[in-house]
Amino acid sequence: MQDAVSPPVSAPAKPLRQNPIWLRWLAAASLARLPQTSLPVALVLTAHEVTGSFVSSGLLSGASAMTYALCAPWRGRQMDRALLPNALGWSLLGAAAGLVATSVAAAAGAPLWLLLVFVVLAACAGSGVGGAYRSVLPHFLHSTQLTQAYAVDAVAVQVAWIGGPALAAVVAAAVGPQACVGVVAAVTAGGALLSWTLPRREPGSPTRQHSSVRALLGWLWAPLVLNAGIGVNLGALDVALPALMTDHGEAATHGGLVLAGLFATSAISGSVYAALPSTNPLRKVKTRTVACVLMAAYGTVMAMAAAAPQLWVSVLCLLVAGLAFAPGDSAVILLVSEQAPPERLAEAFGYFSAIGYVGIALASPVTGWFVTRFGAGAGLLLAGLAPLVAVVVVMRTRDRQK
Numbered sequence: 001m002q003d004a005v006s007p008p009v010s011a012p013a014k015p016l017r018q019n020p021i022w023l024r025w026l027a028a029a030s031l032a033r034l035p036q037t038s039l040p041v042a043l044v045l046t047a048h049e050v051t052g053s054f055v056s057s058g059l060l061s062g063a064s065a066m067t068y069a070l071c072a073p074w075r076g077r078q079m080d081r082a083l084l085p086n087a088l089g090w091s092l093l094g095a096a097a098g099l100v101a102t103s104v105a106a107a108a109g110a111p112l113w114l115l116l117v118f119v120v121l122a123a124c125a126g127s128g129v130g131g132a133y134r135s136v137l138p139h140f141l142h143s144t145q146l147t148q149a150y151a152v153d154a155v156a157v158q159v160a161w162i163g164g165p166a167l168a169a170v171v172a173a174a175v176g177p178q179a180c181v182g183v184v185a186a187v188t189a190g191g192a193l194l195s196w197t198l199p200r201r202e203p204g205s206p207t208r209q210h211s212s213v214r215a216l217l218g219w220l221w222a223p224l225v226l227n228a229g230i231g232v233n234l235g236a237l238d239v240a241l242p243a244l245m246t247d248h249g250e251a252a253t254h255g256g257l258v259l260a261g262l263f264a265t266s267a268i269s270g271s272v273y274a275a276l277p278s279t280n281p282l283r284k285v286k287t288r289t290v291a292c293v294l295m296a297a298y299g300t301v302m303a304m305a306a307a308a309p310q311l312w313v314s315v316l317c318l319l320v321a322g323l324a325f326a327p328g329d330s331a332v333i334l335l336v337s338e339q340a341p342p343e344r345l346a347e348a349f350g351y352f353s354a355i356g357y358v359g360i361a362l363a364s365p366v367t368g369w370f371v372t373r374f375g376a377g378a379g380l381l382l383a384g385l386a387p388l389v390a391v392v393v394v395m396r397t398r399d400r401q402k
Contacts (some may be wrong), residue, residue: 016148021140024197029133030156031191032092035099035184036130037164039064042180043119045168046106049177056112062361063116067123069357073213075128076350079135080343084201088132091125092192098122099185106178126188131349133195134333138342140199144278147287147334151274154330158267162260216340220348222394223335224355226291229390230329231359233299233383237262238360239367240379241318247376248311258315262322270326287334292394294328295387297321303384306377314380321384359386 016022040061047057079087102118137149167187168180217224241255276282282290298321305317333352340348363382370378 016141016145016152019141021199022149024194025133025136025140026152026156028191028194028198029130029153030160031187031194032088032126032129032133033157033160034164034167035095035126035188035191036068037160038168038180038187039099039164039184041165041168042172042177042184045172045177046102046181047112047115050106050109050115051112060112060115060119064119064123065357065361067120068127069354069361071124071127072131072350072354072357073128073347074350075124076131076347077344079128079132079346079350081203083203084132084136085195085198088129088195088198089192091129091132092188092195095122095126095129096185096188096192098125099181099188103178103182103185106181127353128346128350130353132346134337134349135345136198136201138337138345139201146337147283147330148274148276148278150334150337151270151327151330154326154333155267155270155274157329158263158270158326161263162267165256166260216344216348217351219339219341220336220351221397222288223291223332223339223352225393226295226332226335226387226390227352227356228359229295229299229387230332231356232363232386233302233359234356235360235363236367236379236383236386239364239371240376240383243371243376243379244311244314250311258318261315262318262325265319265322266325266329269323270330273327273330287331287338288394288398291328291331291335292391294324294331296391298324298328299384299387299391301384303381303388306380306384 043061043064044057047060050056075091079091098118098121102115102122105114105118134150134153137146141149167183171180171183237259241258242252243255245254245258246252273282301317301321301324305314305321308314308317336348336352337345363386367379367382370382
């Protein structure tokens with residue numbers, strides 16, 4: 001059922017936890033997001049099972065990530081001009097179909113190029129979906145609830161980054177690597193079915209979307225710069241944490257556990273931040289200030305981990321740094337909705353996601369070179385400096401504009 005729902009203008013807003021539409025939105029968005037966090041692991045395991053090569057694994061996973069990055073703005077623009085949630089549901093079903101084809105082809109021993117074709121098609125169909133979900137929020141939530149809603153959404157992202165890889169690993173161990181992609185497809189299809197229960201949002205008028213891409217990027221420059229820093233940070237951590245473990249004589253796989261711990265502390269602090277009432281003084285602070293302060297704190301503590309003499313000190317610094325991540329990330333997300341025109345929110349979030357994916361993709365090989373030449377500490381330092389540099393760029397540019 002797709003009833004058109006508008007947020008009340010004068011009536012007091014119902015708490016989020018008592019809003020059934022919001023709860024359905026959160027469940028649908030989480031189901032749609034979980035495949036994006038579990039798919040990289042699933043593709044790596046599947047490709048290695050089929051080809052026996054980690055080079056092929058990286059190629060398949062990288063093709064999926066880059067397709068998401070390249071297609072997200074274009075697909076977001078399509079979502080802005082489409083009827084939602086219909087476009088959401090069909091996009092997710094298209095992605096699920098591509099993943100089913102990938103799983104069947106892998107089970108049949110298909111060549112790598114065919115797997116690449118199916119993976120790219122699935123990623124193209126599913127790109128832009130996350131931004132489209134977020135673009136729906138202002139259509140059924142009161143404006144005073146958006147800060148809390150985006151904070152809860154940021155926590156859901158952290159949970160997805162913990163649960164997604166774990167889901168793929170459990171399925172691979174219990175059933176087999178080739179079953180991973182099939183399970184991801186099933187979760188994607190579940191998100192598609194649930195999305196059709198969300199309120200109807202009419203297509204945006206093309207006459208109101210005539211402004212250029214340059215104009216849109218001009219409005220979004222601050223959250224884009226900050227998210228680029230976050231993307232580089234996450235890409236660097238993917239490489240630096242396993243290297244940190246091996247430098248101290250531990251198994252490289254323990255790096256994944258440390259990253260999961262970082263996301264866990266982030267989810268805890270994000271939950272506390274999301275629970276703050278609108279009357280709390282922290283809610284009165286400008287969104288850009290909150291984003292910059294928390295991202296700077298996150299980067300500073302992480303850079304301290306690079307200089308720590310013992311492994312447990314480095315891990316402790318990383319867990320403490322995680323406390324600033326989800327609240328800061330939610331503030332960066334909120335900046336997008338504050339800066340972009342309502343009729344172009346899905347496209348705006350598409351660019352936002354794309355630059356994060358590009359940051360991850362570029363940081364991984366660069367960090368690998370740093371780690372090989374200078375050790376894991378150099379990789380951690382890069383991970384910490386990335387958000388710090390982004391904050392400095394945003395603050396200095398704002399000062400010049402003033």
